[in-house]
Amino acid sequence: AQKITQTQPGMFVQEKEAVTLDCTYDTSDPSYGLFWYKQPSSGEMIFLIYQGSYDQQNATEGRYSLNFQKARKSANLVISASQLGDSAMYFCAMRGHNTNAGKSTFGDGTTLTVKP
Amino acid sequence: DTEVTQTPKHLVMGMTNKKSLKCEQHMGHRAMYWYKQKAKKPPELMFVYSYEKLSINESVPSRFSPECPNSSLLNLHLHALQPEDSALYLCASSQEASTGINEQFFGPGTRLTVL
Numbered sequence: 001a002q003k004i005t006q007t008q009p010g011m012f013v014q015e016k017e018a019v020t021l022d023c024t025y026d027t028s029d030p031s032y033g034l035f036w037y038k039q040p041s042s043g044e045m046i047f048l049i050y051q052g053s054y055d056q057q058n059a060t061e062g063r064y065s066l067n068f069q070k071a072r073k074s075a076n077l078v079i080s081a082s083q084l085g086d087s088a089m090y091f092c093a094m095r096g097h098n099t100n101a102g103k104s105t106f107g108d109g110t111t112l113t114v115k116p
Numbered sequence: 117d118t119e120v121t122q123t124p125k126h127l128v129m130g131m132t133n134k135k136s137l138k139c140e141q142h143m144g145h146r147a148m149y150w151y152k153q154k155a156k157k158p159p160e161l162m163f164v165y166s167y168e169k170l171s172i173n174e175s176v177p178s179r180f181s182p183e184c185p186n187s188s189l190l191n192l193h194l195h196a197l198q199p200e201d202s203a204l205y206l207c208a209s210s211q212e213a214s215t216g217i218n219e220q221f222f223g224p225g226t227r228l229t230v231l
Contacts, residue, residue, distance in 0.1 A: 033217050043204050045159070045222035052217055091158055095220075102147065102172050102213035104220060106158035 006107035023092030031097035120223035139207030147213035166213040
């Protein structure tokens with residue numbers, strides 16, 4: 001079974017500051033992928049960043065970086081230089097490579113509000 | 117083109133109606149997915165198609181009937197729905213279903229209201 005835990009229902013950050021959104025996971029798959037998605041109020045899920053379980057380096061995509069600590073089973077999203085347009089719901093998700101192949105498990109999400 | 121399109125954007129239907137949701141992608145992906153999402157909740161997987169064959173059905177009631185006519189198209193046929201089926205229905209695609217190393221691309225969703 002797979003489980004994703006996002007413990008922050010809501011977060012606030014000042015514009016231009018950095019913010020970390022927490023994500024911990026549990027899985028029986030030895031190989032898996034971790035993903036972060038952004039969902040604005042319009043509803044579309046926007047893929048942000050991916051981290052593979054065997055990747056040695058933390059993933060980065062522009063202002064997004066993933067702080068991957070495998071031993072702690074955490075995959076926190078760091079957004080640098082926050083912008084007003086970053087206000088949205090953020091979901092952490094995982095997909096297994098073997099026993100849970102094809103199934104994405106999502107966390108409950110964190111609502112991020114960027115203050116001007 | 118990294119776009120997944122969904123039609124219609126909004127749908128209102130009665131409990132006796134029959135309607136269909138449509139999803140299309142032209143990225144050459146071989147896996148397509150249907151999710152149901154209630155407000156302020158994470159998406160819940162409903163169906164997975166891999167190479168145009170249904171590979172996962174998450175015990176979805178038979179009033180939801182998926183169809184994959186070809187590798188680019190995915191439909192969700194709706195019949196005799198209940199008001200609790202009102203939700204955002206998201207379609208997604210990925211290169212493969214059998215591996216967790218490729219991301220899913222989501223469409224904008226269809227907001228369904230069942231009266």
